[in-house]
Amino acid sequence: MAKKNTSETVKIKLVKSVIGAPEKHEKIVKALGLTKTNRVVEHSKTPAIMGMVNKIPHLVEIVE
DSSP states (O other): OOOOOTTOEEEEEEOSOOTTSOHHHHHHHHHTTOOSTTOEEEEEOOHHHHHHHHHOTTTEEEEO
């Protein structure tokens, strides 16, 4: 099993509501663990997570 590097994390913030967004985008936001606007979640920086963020750049932003 590969070692996880916990220093490689990314904070993701939901900046726009998913009301009116396609169902696919709503599912991605829910999979990221975001429920309300201006909420921030922290995930490890993996290709899967970054791919989800790249699908919905108009709804989320990366917080430094």
